[in-house]
Amino acid sequence: MGGCAVKGGCPTDYIAVSIAALSMILLLTRSALPFLVHKIPQTRGSGFWLLFLQVFASFNLLLSLVMSVNFLKFERRHWWQSCYIWAGWFEGPFGFGLLMSCRFIQAFKLYHLFVKRRLPPMRTYILLPLILLPWIGSVAFLHIRKPLNPRCHFRNQWIIPIAGLHTSYIASMVGITRALRHIDFRFHEFKDLLQGIVVSTIAVGVWVAAYIMNEVHENIAWLQVTSRFLLLVMASILVLAFYTLSISQPLLSQMSLRKKDQLEFKTMGQALGIPDSGVLVQRASTLDIDPNEPLDKLLQNKRFRQSFMAFADSCLAGESVHFCEEVSELDKIPVNDSVRRVYMARHIIEKYIVIMQYAGATMEVNISHRTRQEILDTLDLAQPGLFNNAVNELMHLMKMNLVNDYWSSMFFMKFKEESSKQHDSSELMERLMVWDYSPRLSSVHGAADDPFHQEQPLKVSNCKSDIYHAEPQ
Numbered sequence: 001m002g003g004c005a006v007k008g009g010c011p012t013d014y015i016a017v018s019i020a021a022l023s024m025i026l027l028l029t030r031s032a033l034p035f036l037v038h039k040i041p042q043t044r045g046s047g048f049w050l051l052f053l054q055v056f057a058s059f060n061l062l063l064s065l066v067m068s069v070n071f072l073k074f075e076r077r078h079w080w081q082s083c084y085i086w087a088g089w090f091e092g093p094f095g096f097g098l099l100m101s102c103r104f105i106q107a108f109k110l111y112h113l114f115v116k117r118r119l120p121p122m123r124t125y126i127l128l129p130l131i132l133l134p135w136i137g138s139v140a141f142l143h144i145r146k147p148l149n150p151r152c153h154f155r156n157q158w159i160i161p162i163a164g165l166h167t168s169y170i171a172s173m174v175g176i177t178r179a180l181r182h183i184d185f186r187f188h189e190f191k192d193l194l195q196g197i198v199v200s201t202i203a204v205g206v207w208v209a210a211y212i213m214n215e216v217h218e219n220i221a222w223l224q225v226t227s228r229f230l231l232l233v234m235a236s237i238l239v240l241a242f243y244t245l246s247i248s249q250p251l252l253s254q255m256s257l258r259k260k261d262q263l264e265f266k267t268m269g270q271a272l273g274i275p276d277s278g279v280l281v282q283r284a285s286t287l288d289i290d291p292n293e294p295l296d297k298l299l300q301n302k303r304f305r306q307s308f309m310a311f312a313d314s315c316l317a318g319e320s321v322h323f324c325e326e327v328s329e330l331d332k333i334p335v336n337d338s339v340r341r342v343y344m345a346r347h348i349i350e351k352y353i354v355i356m357q358y359a360g361a362t363m364e365v366n367i368s369h370r371t372r373q374e375i376l377d378t379l380d381l382a383q384p385g386l387f388n389n390a391v392n393e394l395m396h397l398m399k400m401n402l403v404n405d406y407w408s409s410m411f412f413m414k415f416k417e418e419s420s421k422q423h424d425s426s427e428l429m430e431r432l433m434v435w436d437y438s439p440r441l442s443s444v445h446g447a448a449d450d451p452f453h454q455e456q457p458l459k460v461s462n463c464k465s466d467i468y469h470a471e472p473q
Helices: 002-007 010-037 045-066 081-091 092-114 122-147 156-180 190-216 221-244 300-314 318-330 338-353 368-376 388-401 405-408 409-438 456-470
Strands: none
Touching: 002 221, 002 300, 010 045, 010 221, 045 081, 045 092, 045 122, 045 221, 081 092, 081 122, 092 122, 092 190, 092 221, 092 338, 156 190, 190 221, 221 409, 300 318, 300 405, 300 409, 318 338, 318 388, 368 388, 368 405, 368 456, 405 409
16 A cells, blocks of 8 residues: 555556546537437537636546556656646636536636626636636746655645645635526526536535545555545536536537526527517418518518528528518517526627627627627617617618519419419418308308208318319319
């Protein structure tokens, strides 16, 4: 026990390393399955990169513990085996610090969206380095003071500051989660945050206790073996639980495969329970479509909107029609339902408005810089008319570039043909309904007193048969 307690290689060390390897395999599996099983499209937004960085930070944290706490027997002969690289940089800024910072940014975004009801004031790629500054400064200071011994253990006066830096990130998560407690989230974000805090507090509490025992009681063999076993096992539980307990979002379940997240929604409107758009005219005929009418009025017809959207998509210009449709869904949400309005507004902004550093939004629309900034700088995401100027600009562009071509396209011809068939079918069904429920027959209450009792069923049946045989012709 004494030899392996100092040099590593105890049976419990190999068990701990196996648990850490298993947790990383599970973590990688859970992060890849949503893309492989549910065919979720890959995105380049900050949400995706935060998830990627969590996996990267988890791997660094577990590997740094294995390399710096003597789990395996090896001699530190090369510069890359230095304690300051593994116990400093990889365990701190690139490990635990990065993992907690990603989670903090997710909570920070929720706070600004649903409490402040505006977009976060800083982009993720700016905010993340700022949150990591305490870790970066601390590790740089360690390189100057050189407090680590050859076994990568700190001197006693350094233990409390290092442990305090770890717990301070948990305390900040508790504070920002407390500010979100009154928000009625629709996709379990607060519950996920709370579960993440409970799990991380327990895991970090045990982890810090084991860390202190491992640093202070360096000469007690059994305590060294036990404490480093707990260090690696609790870190493995922490990284796996942090990724599994997701901050949920509809449509893109990139963080978990829980059964409650497997509901598939084609649109954000369906995920939020917004009634189907375009129900104003469900049985429109070609007579209802007047090319001289304003485009915004024509788009209220669901069948016309679907036909026009298909034409625009074929011209690689469908994002404008999709944008207008989702804005109309936003307008259906009551003004006093600020939470759902913020959800929908955030979805529209991320999908159509936000300009990424290396790639545009998923379906970036062509609007002026002034209109785009008005939307991004709004002080209230739930306010009515947030996207009115953008809709007006896009309507003008569609009138100039798409509408005239649509009237002469095969899409409009097909729309006219389908609408005509539906209109003829509707007229026949209406005549049939009038025939079945004529006032003269509806006043007859008894079959025995009905003089048409024997004839009526036969007559209706033959009529329906004629109708159904006549339609294919």
